[in-house]
Amino acid sequence: MVDVVIIGGGVVGCMIARELSRYQLKTVLLEKEDDVASGTSKANSAIIHAGYDAKPGTLKAKLNVRGNPLFDKICSELDVPFKRIGSLVVALNEEEIRVLEELMERGKTNGVPGLEIISREKLLEMEPNINRQARAALYAPTAGIICPYELTIALAENACQNGVEIKLNSPVLGIGVENEGVLAVRTPGETIYTRYIINAAGLFADEISRMAGAEDYRITPRKGEYLIFDRRFGGIVSRAIFPTPTKISKGILVCPTVDGNFFIGPNSNDVREKDDVAVTQQGIEEIIKGARKLVPDLPLKHVIASFAGLRAVSDTDDFVIMASKKVKGFINVGGIQSPGLSSAPAIAEMVLEILKEEGLELKEKSDYNPERPRIFKFRHLSSEEKRELIRKNPAYGRVICRCETVTEGEIIDAIRRPVGARSLDAVKRRTRAGMGRCQGGFCLPRVVEILARELGISPLEVTKSGSGSEILKGRTKEFIETGGVVDAK
Amino acid sequence: MQNRELVIIGGGPAGLSAAVEARRLGIKDVLVIDRESEPGGILKQCIHTGFGLHVFKEELTGPEYAERFIREAENLGVEIMLDTMVIELTADKRIVAVNSREGLVEIQAKAVILAMGCRERTRGAINIPGFRPAGIFTAGTAQRFVNIEGYMPGREIVILGSGDIGLIMARRLTLEGAKVQCVVEIMPYSNGLTRNIVQCLEDFDIPLLLKHTVVNIHGRKRVEGVTIAEVDDDDMKPIMETAKFVPCDTLLLSVGLIPENELSRMANIQIDEVTGGPVVNQRMETSVPGIFACGNVLHVHDLVDYVTREAMLAAKGVASYLADGGKKYEHIPVSPGNGLRYVLPQRINVDAMPEERQNFFMRSVKPMAKARLFIESERGVIKSRVMRYVKPSEMISVQLDRDEMKGIKMLKFSLQEEGDSVERGE
Numbered sequence: 041m042v043d044v045v046i047i048g049g050g051v052v053g054c055m056i057a058r059e060l061s062r063y064q065l066k067t068v069l070l071e072k073e074d075d076v077a078s079g080t081s082k083a084n085s086a087i088i089h090a091g092y093d094a095k096p097g098t099l100k101a102k103l104n105v106r107g108n109p110l111f112d113k114i115c116s117e118l119d120v121p122f123k124r125i126g127s128l129v130v131a132l133n134e135e136e137i138r139v140l141e142e143l144m145e146r147g148k149t150n151g152v153p154g155l156e157i158i159s160r161e162k163l164l165e166m167e168p169n170i171n172r173q174a175r176a177a178l179y180a181p182t183a184g185i186i187c188p189y190e191l192t193i194a195l196a197e198n199a200c201q202n203g204v205e206i207k208l209n210s211p212v213l214g215i216g217v218e219n220e221g222v223l224a225v226r227t228p229g230e231t232i233y234t235r236y237i238i239n240a241a242g243l244f245a246d247e248i249s250r251m252a253g254a255e256d257y258r259i260t261p262r263k264g265e266y267l268i269f270d271r272r273f274g275g276i277v278s279r280a281i282f283p284t285p286t287k288i289s290k291g292i293l294v295c296p297t298v299d300g301n302f303f304i305g306p307n308s309n310d311v312r313e314k315d316d317v318a319v320t321q322q323g324i325e326e327i328i329k330g331a332r333k334l335v336p337d338l339p340l341k342h343v344i345a346s347f348a349g350l351r352a353v354s355d356t357d358d359f360v361i362m363a364s365k366k367v368k369g370f371i372n373v374g375g376i377q378s379p380g381l382s383s384a385p386a387i388a389e390m391v392l393e394i395l396k397e398e399g400l401e402l403k404e405k406s407d408y409n410p411e412r413p414r415i416f417k418f419r420h421l422s423s424e425e426k427r428e429l430i431r432k433n434p435a436y437g438r439v440i441c442r443c444e445t446v447t448e449g450e451i452i453d454a455i456r457r458p459v460g461a462r463s464l465d466a467v468k469r470r471t472r473a474g475m476g477r478c479q480g481g482f483c484l485p486r487v488v489e490i491l492a493r494e495l496g497i498s499p500l501e502v503t504k505s506g507s508g509s510e511i512l513k514g515r516t517k518e519f520i521e522t523g524g525v526v527d528a529k
Numbered sequence: 530m531q532n533r534e535l536v537i538i539g540g541g542p543a544g545l546s547a548a549v550e551a552r553r554l555g556i557k558d559v560l561v562i563d564r565e566s567e568p569g570g571i572l573k574q575c576i577h578t579g580f581g582l583h584v585f586k587e588e589l590t591g592p593e594y595a596e597r598f599i600r601e602a603e604n605l606g607v608e609i610m611l612d613t614m615v616i617e618l619t620a621d622k623r624i625v626a627v628n629s630r631e632g633l634v635e636i637q638a639k640a641v642i643l644a645m646g647c648r649e650r651t652r653g654a655i656n657i658p659g660f661r662p663a664g665i666f667t668a669g670t671a672q673r674f675v676n677i678e679g680y681m682p683g684r685e686i687v688i689l690g691s692g693d694i695g696l697i698m699a700r701r702l703t704l705e706g707a708k709v710q711c712v713v714e715i716m717p718y719s720n721g722l723t724r725n726i727v728q729c730l731e732d733f734d735i736p737l738l739l740k741h742t743v744v745n746i747h748g749r750k751r752v753e754g755v756t757i758a759e760v761d762d763d764d765m766k767p768i769m770e771t772a773k774f775v776p777c778d779t780l781l782l783s784v785g786l787i788p789e790n791e792l793s794r795m796a797n798i799q800i801d802e803v804t805g806g807p808v809v810n811q812r813m814e815t816s817v818p819g820i821f822a823c824g825n826v827l828h829v830h831d832l833v834d835y836v837t838r839e840a841m842l843a844a845k846g847v848a849s850y851l852a853d854g855g856k857k858y859e860h861i862p863v864s865p866g867n868g869l870r871y872v873l874p875q876r877i878n879v880d881a882m883p884e885e886r887q888n889f890f891m892r893s894v895k896p897m898a899k900a901r902l903f904i905e906s907e908r909g910v911i912k913s914r915v916m917r918y919v920k921p922s923e924m925i926s927v928q929l930d931r932d933e934m935k936g937i938k939m940l941k942f943s944l945q946e947e948g949d950s951v952e953r954g955e
Contacts, residue, residue, distance in 0.1 A: 315749055320658050321767075343653050345653035346658075347661065426627065426632065426633055427632045430629060430633070434629035437627055437629030437632055439614035439616070442564065445616060478649070481651065481670050482670075484670055485673050485678055499680060500680070504662070504663035508750035509662060509663040509750040512680040513779075514681045516679050516680065516705050517705070518706070
């Protein structure tokens with residue numbers, strides 16, 4: 041019997057797990073994929089919004105504004121890069137300037153500090169590559185950028201260090217309810233009896249809620265596509281640049297990443313399937329067209345990757361964060377679309393309050409450690425630190441990914457840490473090996489080899505992102521062993 | 530801090546050839562730094578034949594070709610530092626490298642030869658829509674898996690792009706029992722050597738679909754197939770009515786190579802936007818005095834023999850640089866005219882040529898059955914020559930004697946399709 045089962049290892053689930061790990065509780069987090077941050081949390085705009093966008097009075101507005109200032113402490117405790125670079129909403133005509141004014145008013149009502157409408161001259165001085173037709177911009181100095189999967193992984197690691205059990209490859213198959221209260225959660229491997237269930241299942245939160253017989257709502261996947269550019273051009277903008285928003289979306293932006301690249305996107309299109317993360321030709325054209333309105337001269341020859349993510353859009357038009365009225369002990373944390381990442385720390389606080397109200401006793405642990413052991417990123421170390429590190433562990437002297445200068449030591453560390461990497465993408469998200477301009481062309485065979493060695497498996501069993509995504513199909517010369525018959529399947 | 534006379538970054542064919550030649554020319558202290566655990570660069574995985582026809586008048590495999598230079602380098606006392614990655618290069622020729630034995634290695638070199646080679650263009654660079662499943666490899670990565678590691682990247686293969694590595698891999702994978710469905714090329718002509726089209730595709734009945742491209746990748750976990758479509762003649766946009774699904778578990782990309790010049794940029798070396806490599810002069814010296822470049826880091830070659838020649842010239846350049854103590858020279862510009870994408874070197878000083886004849890490498894903009902190459906100075910045509918079966922994928926190499934270029938102020942190469950009545954020149 042455990043106290044709390046969290047369903048979903050995205051940023052929200054992991055943030056809640058870490059909050060709960062401060063207390064004397066038995067907490068289990070279930071994730072259906074082979075790594076945390078495998079859904080919406082790995083593919084989004086990676087922005088910690090200031091909070092002027094959401095309608096006053098909504099949970100979105102409240103939690104975003106509350107969440108934003110919490111990031112400095114969380115990121116410093118977890119050794120996760122976070123840069124408060126500020127954001128600019130650009131107006132290209134008179135009408136859009138009026139929208140900026142509305143946004144500023146809304147921001148003030150929401151309690152966003154430091155908002156300012158700046159002139160064209162000031163804007164062009166701050167961002168010389170921006171469209172010369174820009175008329176003015178809303179400047180929000182508190183907006184920031186982060187790596188969302190790095191944050192999620194760090195939260196999971198820290199929660200794990202503090203006693204939360206994180207079970208990967210554990211899709212929820214059933215939820216047991218008794219006397220209108222939560223009883224157990226069933227996964228392929230086991231049945232876990234629990235007092236509380238937190239539904240942080242992202243795109244699938246509606247299905248989980250239905251499975252428990254709790255409130256009925258609907259999550260629609262809304263796709264956003266992105267193009268990411270070579271680090272050489274990372275300086276094209278210094279802040280997150282937004283167009284003036286429309287009713288359904290904040291629009292297609294041009295934004296730096298914490299890793300020194302920049303991206304354009306996302307567009308916004310409802311899709312039918314919750315795993316439709318395919319990039320489309322129309323989508324690519326759409327985001328290029330959109331981004332060019334902000335920065336006309338984009339280095340399109342230096343795109344290094346395209347990707348798509350799905351927003352979990354609830355039909356209630358706001359976050360759904362509440363204890364179920366139908367099933368006692370079941371707490372919905374659904375519909376966490378933008379500004380979900382920015383709100384995550386405040387969502388976790390709110391969920392803990394709800395748990396308290398629902399009768400969970402929160403007794404602090406004496407040995408809770410909010411700090412995650414330091415991650416060594418070779419490329420960011422000083423010469424002295426590099427020397428010292430290699431002396432202690434020669435694996436840090438073997439560069440595996442040449443584009444991002446990732447060493448074998450970092451890859452081994454990523455595999456051996458709590459909630460360690462088990463697949464190529466998991467290594468990539470933790471170390472950036474394969475995320476550079478060659479996109480893994482050179483390091484792929486070597487990362488496969490390291491994963492196989494560290495996990496004690498055959499290279500044939502190494503996957504890109506869990507079972508079914510094996511990288512290799514067999515040994516060469518197998519036809520000799522099988523007597524000349526080759527099975528093409 | 531170590532002090533070295535010549536440091537060569539990269540121990541592939543360019544680096545090894547340069548090292549051997551440098552020792553032969555009497556440069557005593559030659560250090561080659563390579564990031565892999567064996568020297569030879571990409572040749573190690575090129576187990577097919579076709580190397581050395583020009584240099585050795587023999588048909589060798591890649592490893593055999595490399596072996597000859599590795600032995601020679603050893604005999605001549607070239608020092609090769611393996612498993613070592615150069616992470617910093619400055620314009621005053623200071624190098625920081627890293628390995629697990631010594632940690633950080635700091636070197637002050639008198640001269641440097643850049644021989645880092647190139648990398649493959651990726652899916653991102655050409656923006657193929659679809660999912661991002663396992664089973665998408667660049668052709669070179671697949672080649673490494675098959676030839677070095679002994680693994681099959683897939684069983685049913687579609688190859689996008691008709692670059693040479695893709696063609697070689699079409700044959701290689703077929704011989705290993707895989708089914709290569711087709712090679713898809715967006716251009717109306719192939720991007721590989723003619724001999725590879727014949728020996729790797731035609732001999733194995735592998736269809737080459739010109740004016741086609743991949744418009745979608747299917748499969749959430751592993752590639753399940755691709756959609757291919759014909760492209761429009763004018764704007765090269767896919768014609769969606771012609772789209773068809775081709776089942777496969779693997780997509781190989783052979784869509785071009787990009788010189789790896791991150792270190793060159795770090796040292797503020799001027800880069801030619803067309804070749805993707807440094808701008809060099811008659812002795813393969815970059816815009817930074819004492820830093821030279823050769824091989825695929827400079828421009829992408831189709832024959833290793835040409836790499837060797839270029840590398841030997843760079844070594845001669847270093848010898849003359851070390852002898853003249855970095856004396857300043859004026860250069861005249863060498864430029865591509867009609868019909869040519871680039872000419873290399875991009876500038877020369879005729880009086881300071883290390884050899885009596887200067888070699889020029891160039892690539893045509895399109896295939897031509899018959900064309901005339903014109904070489905002009907400000908005074909007019911110096912020389913012209915008829916060429917047959919010119920292709921962008923086959924590099925043109927032309928030599929000029931010092932006497933032919935005496936006193937000229939500029940040099941321009943152009944290629945005119947025969948029968949073409951358009952006026953040549955400005």
